[in-house]
Amino acid sequence: MMYDTGKIVAGIIIFLAIFSVPFWYSQVTGDAEEVPNLDPALESLKAEGKQCVESVDYMRAKHMDLLNTWRDDVVRGADREYVSEEYGVTYDKSLTDTCLEQCHTNKSDFCDQCHTYVNVEPGCWECHNIVGE
Helix, strand or coil: CCCCHHHHHHHHHHHHHHHCHHHHHHHHHCCCCCCCCCHHHHHHHHHCCCCCCCCHHHHHHHHHHHHHHHHHHHHHHCCCEEECCCCCCEEECCHHHHHHHHHCCCCCCCHHHHHHHCCCCCCHHHHCCCCCC
């Protein structure tokens, strides 16, 4: 038999209330940030007949893994060619020449929106300089 059932239930309720305060606060005050909408940028790529090196879902989930692999391959192994698993197309392993020069030409409208939203500062920009920034 449990003699402290009421205290345990009350404790769980208090814990859940405290744990959920940030969620409720952002809902009440409207301070929650809106998720960035990259669809216009992606639609403009399609209109120009361009596609990313891999599928949109893959790039959303794993673009940093891909870029880190590219960096290691180029710097450590001098391997500069990437063959897309999704499309079978060969690309140059280059953040600035492939990604930013050919497709995502506006870093502030594309990269920075998501990186700001998730509060990350990727180390890419320590070495890669973007003209005009």
